[in-house]
Amino acid sequence: MNLALIGAPIGAGIIAIAVGLGIGMIGKNAVESIARQPEAAGKIQSAMILTAAFIEGVGLFGLVICILSLFI
DSSP: OOTHHHHHHHHHHHHHHHHHHHHHHHHHHHHHHHHHOGGGHHHHHHHHHHHHHHHHHHHHHHHHHHHHHHHO
16 A cells, blocks of 8 residues: 555645644734734734745645645
């Protein structure tokens, strides 16, 4: 049996969990920071969105690698 058929779904699941946890931590820390310094909300939100986009990109890259491992 090809181990990629087992490893790819497990890897995709791990990636989804990690991305969810990462973005959740970013959101939590951003809300806490805005609560402490409301005047810096704009800068914090833009940094939060940029960082979340980077994490989504890495998650998408990992998912593509898992899918490609099924076909190669």
